Amino acid sequence: xxxxxxxxxxxxxxxxxxxxxxxxxxxxxxxxxxxxxxxxxxxxxxxxxxxxxxxxxxxxxxxxxxxxxxxxxxxxxxxxxxxxxxxxxxxxxxxxxxxxxxxxxxxxxxxxxxxxxxxxxxxxxxxxxxxxxxxxxxxxxxxxxxxxxxxxxxxxxxxxxxxxxxxxxxxxxxxxxxxxxxxxxxxxxxxxxxxxxxxxxxxxxxxxxxxxxxxxxxxxxxxxxxxxxxxxxxxxxxxxxxxxxxxxxxxxxxxxxxxxxxxxxxxxxxxxxxxxxxxxxxxxxxxxxxxxxxxxxxxxxxxxxxxxxxxxxxxxxxxxxxxxxxxxxxxxxxxxxxxxxxxxxxxxxxxxxxxxxxxxxxxxxxxxxxxxxxxxxxxxxxxxxxxxxxxxxxxxxxxxxxxxxxxxxxxxxxxxxxxxxxxxxxxxxxxxxxxxxxxxxxxxxxxxxxxxxxxxxxxxxxxxxxxxxxxxxxxxxxxxxxxxxxxxxxxxxxxxxxxxxxxxxxxxxxxxxxxxxxxxxxxxxxxxxxxxxxxxxxxxxxxxxxxxxxxxxxxxxxxxxxxxxxxxxxxxxxxxxx
Amino acid sequence: xxxxxxxxxxxxxxxxxxxxxxxxxxxxxxxxxxxxxxxxxxxxxxxxxxxxxxxxxxxxxxxxxxxxxxxxxxxxxxxxxxxxxxxxxxxxxxxxxxxxxxxxxxxxxxxxxxxxxxxxxxxxxxxxxxxxxxxxxxxxxxxxxxxxxxxxxxxxxxxxxxxxxxxxxxxxxxxxxxxxxxxxxxxxxxxxxxxxxxxxxxxxxxxxxxxxxxxxxxxxxxxxxxxxxxxxxxxxxxxxxxxxxxxxxxxxxxxxxxxxxxxxxxxxxxxxxxxxxx
Numbered sequence: 001x002x003x004x005x006x007x008x009x010x011x012x013x014x015x016x017x018x019x020x021x022x023x024x025x026x027x028x029x030x031x032x033x034x035x036x037x038x039x040x041x042x043x044x045x046x047x048x049x050x051x052x053x054x055x056x057x058x059x060x061x062x063x064x065x066x067x068x069x070x071x072x073x074x075x076x077x078x079x080x081x082x083x084x085x086x087x088x089x090x091x092x093x094x095x096x097x098x099x100x101x102x103x104x105x106x107x108x109x110x111x112x113x114x115x116x117x118x119x120x121x122x123x124x125x126x127x128x129x130x131x132x133x134x135x136x137x138x139x140x141x142x143x144x145x146x147x148x149x150x151x152x153x154x155x156x157x158x159x160x161x162x163x164x165x166x167x168x169x170x171x172x173x174x175x176x177x178x179x180x181x182x183x184x185x186x187x188x189x190x191x192x193x194x195x196x197x198x199x200x201x202x203x204x205x206x207x208x209x210x211x212x213x214x215x216x217x218x219x220x221x222x223x224x225x226x227x228x229x230x231x232x233x234x235x236x237x238x239x240x241x242x243x244x245x246x247x248x249x250x251x252x253x254x255x256x257x258x259x260x261x262x263x264x265x266x267x268x269x270x271x272x273x274x275x276x277x278x279x280x281x282x283x284x285x286x287x288x289x290x291x292x293x294x295x296x297x298x299x300x301x302x303x304x305x306x307x308x309x310x311x312x313x314x315x316x317x318x319x320x321x322x323x324x325x326x327x328x329x330x331x332x333x334x335x336x337x338x339x340x341x342x343x344x345x346x347x348x349x350x351x352x353x354x355x356x357x358x359x360x361x362x363x364x365x366x367x368x369x370x371x372x373x374x375x376x377x378x379x380x381x382x383x384x385x386x387x388x389x390x391x392x393x394x395x396x397x398x399x400x401x402x403x404x405x406x407x408x409x410x411x412x413x414x415x416x417x418x419x420x421x422x423x424x425x426x427x428x429x430x431x432x433x434x435x436x437x438x439x440x441x442x443x444x445x446x447x448x449x450x451x452x453x454x455x456x457x458x459x460x461x462x463x464x465x466x467x468x469x470x471x472x473x474x475x476x477x478x479x480x481x482x483x484x485x486x487x488x489x490x491x492x493x494x495x496x497x498x499x500x501x502x503x504x505x506x507x508x509x510x511x512x513x514x515x516x517x518x519x520x521x522x523x524x525x526x527x528x529x530x531x532x533x534x535x536x537x538x539x540x541x542x543x544x545x546x547x548x549x550x551x552x553x554x555x556x557x558x559x560x561x562x563x564x565x566x567x568x569x570x571x572x573x574x575x576x577x578x
Numbered sequence: 579x580x581x582x583x584x585x586x587x588x589x590x591x592x593x594x595x596x597x598x599x600x601x602x603x604x605x606x607x608x609x610x611x612x613x614x615x616x617x618x619x620x621x622x623x624x625x626x627x628x629x630x631x632x633x634x635x636x637x638x639x640x641x642x643x644x645x646x647x648x649x650x651x652x653x654x655x656x657x658x659x660x661x662x663x664x665x666x667x668x669x670x671x672x673x674x675x676x677x678x679x680x681x682x683x684x685x686x687x688x689x690x691x692x693x694x695x696x697x698x699x700x701x702x703x704x705x706x707x708x709x710x711x712x713x714x715x716x717x718x719x720x721x722x723x724x725x726x727x728x729x730x731x732x733x734x735x736x737x738x739x740x741x742x743x744x745x746x747x748x749x750x751x752x753x754x755x756x757x758x759x760x761x762x763x764x765x766x767x768x769x770x771x772x773x774x775x776x777x778x779x780x781x782x783x784x785x786x787x788x789x790x791x792x793x794x795x796x797x798x799x800x801x802x803x804x805x806x807x808x809x810x811x812x813x814x815x816x817x818x819x820x821x822x823x824x825x826x827x828x829x830x831x832x833x834x835x836x837x838x839x840x841x842x843x844x845x846x847x848x849x850x851x852x853x854x855x856x
Contacts, residue, residue, distance in 0.1 A: 337754065377746050
């Protein structure tokens with residue numbers, strides 16, 4: 001035990017206002033060269049535990065019991081001066097959002113070496129040299145020059161790697177990583193994970209790695225602690241947890257993460273046979289061009305969607321895949337009439353739809369319903385669930401009185417919620433329950449086309465899986481045509497019959513899910529497929545290898561399109577940029 | 579640290595109770611004024627101007643020998659009712675236009691915002707002077723004037739609060755359903771902004787009291803024999819040289835009420851913060 005870098009004993013952290021402890025009697029220790037992953041759903045106390053290692057508690061929390069020892073120092077009782085001298089030097093923190101963590105008005109070098117300056121550990125020149133060596137090891141292009149840029153001049157994945165460099169600058173004993181890749185696209189996640197793994201191995205640093213994604217964790221952690229409701233329900237080596245989970249919740253977690261990978265069993269396996277091509281499409285998107293700014297000659301000054309065509313039949317699920325900036329959400333808004341297209345048409349049952357929602361008929365509006373990504377912002381927090389659903393019923397069907405109440409209860413049952421939820425406010429529901437209400441609202445209109453825009457990306461793995469099952473069963477029961485927009489190939493592979501892959505606002509590949517995912521033709525699709533995290537050893541190395549192999553093809557693809565965006569080409573953009 | 583927090587909380591409680599007490603007393607006095615005045619506010623109770631306080635004439639007499647307490651009680655009613663009506667009108671106008679401008683954007687927003695900027699850029703007292711000179715001084719003119727002048731400030735607040743909300747997904751949902759602006763404004767947006775607007779209402783009312791009192795003090799406000807607090811200060815100002823306290827009491831009423839309204843708003847804000855923190 002004496003060799004541990006970090007030792008947390010019987011830690012109990014509770015809210016000052018009283019109530020259930022956030023961290024309830026957890027003991028862990030981390031040794032040099034060891035990566036301990038804390039995994040759990042939101043609200044499991046994993047971030048609170050990780051921050052306690054820094055001697056920091058979020059406002060409104062207090063330590064009821066226990067100790068946190070970092071290299072012999074009791075962090076919870078240390079004086080602020082002592083904590084300051086340890087932080088950055090002996091223990092470093094890597095936050096989830098690099099974009100929010102960097103000062104936009106300071107050059108990257110200055111921010112990375114700030115820790116050396118504050119602790120007066122080395123001269124300015126030495127500090128810069130150390131930083132540049134780190135950039136090289138983290139695979140950042142032009143290590144000697146890139147640091148003179150400002151944060152907005154590098155890509156999201158690069159910025160996250162700069163944050164790793166910031167953490168490693170003083171070779172700390174312990175690195176605390178709080179969901180360092182959760183906000184990134186899958187292809188970017190691969191590069192950041194590899195850099196982080198490299199950095200930890202080079203320095204023989206101990207690390208706490210907070211995540212909700214078991215597949216990601218399995219690539220980097222030596223040990224895994226599974227947290228739920230502030231308690232540690234299972235602890236073991238990464239191998240043990242993945243191969244022989246003991247606790248029921250851990251089993252569920254492992255199973256969900258297996259579901260969420262593209263495997264031969266799930267690939268198109270559970271889907272219904274695609275309807276015959278002789279059926280006329282319910283919804284047809286034809287050569288749509290959309291973007292922002294002034295439209296001249298049918299092309300806007302900034303194009304986010306270019307020449308998009310899509311067909312949706314009754315009872316069919318079509319997936320639209322793309323990373324951030326690919327234009328997939330714009331497509332959803334164009335179809336819903338919230339963002340008129342500059343060119344191109346949308347037909348429903350062969351009838352042309354007006355570009356903007358104001359010019360569509362009530363029945364056209366009713367038949368197409370959009371489900372937003374974040375139920376937190378899509379539901380009015382001041383309206384009860386009953387009122388949210390009731391308004392749609394009243395608006396489209398004129399239902400009122402007891403008929404409306406009955407129908408609200410029916411809708412809640414449809415999304416597997418108890419009828420008494422009608423009286424609750426959205427703030428009284430969990431994330432998954434809110435997303436169900438969000439779906440129920442769309443269903444209340446009795447639509448024929450449902451557009452789901454990233455409806456699972458804000459949810460924990462297990463909850464997300466249950467929502468996917470719900471969408472699947474709804475499409476079968478109600479015969480809905482569903483456009484399922486996602487950045488996550490794995491989610492889609494079990495759900496959709498057809499898939500369309502978007503990159504920089506263009507369709508790079510489309511076809512049946514099985515064909516596209518099992519034998520992707522386009523290099524970008526290949527990269528996407530290989531980048532989906534898998535909970536098996538060696539996946540990360542394979543993904544990096546695939547990535548390097550595809551680099552040239554993607555570069556060619558990129559320059560031919562001459563479109564700048566945040567994607568795979570990031571690492572290349574910097575060599576050609578200003 | 580815990581103790582500091584507890585002391586601060588107790589401090590908050592104290593000022594909250596103080597402000598509620600003052601505002602409560604003012605409201606009761608305004609409502610029951612005609613029944614609790616010891617004398618008719620226009621009746622001469624002594625021959626002596628600026629008479630000293632004595633039994634039955636508790637605050638002494640004013641410059642004409644009328645009972646100051648009775649005039650003060652009567653003035654409370656005038657002052658508060660006028661300020662209340664002006665603030666209600668300012669908020670009706672400002673809230674509706676502000677939220678509408680936030681929702682509609684474009685030229686609607688531009689036009690209303692520029693008009694609001696114009697009003698905000700003019701010195702209020704000078705505008706008051708010009709308007710009263712042109713239209714004459716009456717309760718109606720003064721109340722409408724205060725309402726319009728303060729509607730511009732309310733508009734700014736309501737528009738800012740609304741702008742934060744119009745981009746939210748639940749507004750887009752309502753729009754994509756085809757809801758009209760009425761529903762979106764009053765059912766979707768208003769519940770979110772009601773609390774901050776209520777706080778603004780209280781502070782705006784204290785401004786209105788000060789504004790109308792200033793006008794009256796300059797002789798532009800309500801005309802004798804009717805008098806609000808500002809008017810009472812003005813008509814009794816002459817007594818100050820002779821050592822009379824007659825102008826001090828209405829001045830204190832203005833100050834204490836404004837402070838109480840401000841403290842009330844502070845406490846509402848503080849409690850909202852605590853609620854969010856918990």
